[in-house]
Amino acid sequence: MALLTLAEAKAQLNLTSDADDAELQTYVDAVTAPIEEYIGPVEPREVAERHDAESGRRALVLRTTPVLSLTSVEPLLDGGVSYPVEGLVLDPDTGEVRRRDRGWFRGLLLFTMQAGRADTPTTVNLAARMLVQHLWRTQRPARGGGLAGGGEDYSVGQPIPGFGYAVPNRVLELLAPYRLPPGVA
Structure with a gap:
């Protein structure tokens, strides 16, 4: 498009x-x-962003909005935790991401998403x-x-x-x- x-x-x-x-x-x-x-x-594209949740965070806010969908949330360090996208809630307009289980994000994370409209x-x-x-x-x-x-x-x-x-x-x-x-x- x-x-x-x-x-x-x-x-x-x-x-x-x-x-x-x-x-x-x-x-x-x-x-x-x-x-x-x-x-x-505007034009859909894949975007990857690094986020620091070393001290733990209930929510993270993506810097690139709007977001069409999250593709993956992977740890950047060995031994880190992956977060399946099915277990996350995304506000596509603000870029806010929370865990459905109300848990905390931890570690250095790489968010991969489709951004655009x-x-x-x-x-x-x-x-x-x-x-x-x-x-x-x-x-x-x-x-x-x-x-x-x-x-x-x-x-x-x-x-x-x-x-x-x-x-x-x-x-x-x-x-x-x-x-x-x-x-x-």
Whole structure:
């Protein structure tokens, strides 16, 4: 599942020719990183994270969210305890993992999971289309000699912390309902 396809980007830009497909594909590929930095993984992928529960923990919070499923929880040191995923409760949005038996996690652990979303929300896809459009227009001269899409239409205003001028406010507003909680990146 792709965040955005070349055909969707071409439709957003009203392009019918294949002349710019190779260059446009670069833009399509590039928008995934800034969007996922803001809202977490969209495209499903395997992720592995190390967690320290040496002193014992009732719950651990995964750093990568959202989580589609846990694959395994294995010890990183010889003699450590494995935790079968069937015996765990996962909150896919917050990444909190607890044991069903209310026991404690112990040891250095490696959590392997499928992170991302089962489907790309329509609003996220639209934000990706608009981001491609914004970036594409900064490279295309307008007929009057200025940059296409200039003026207030794609204005970023003040630089946005972590994003600078590359991501317009309208894209961030569309992504806001899916934004990662503070402290998660």
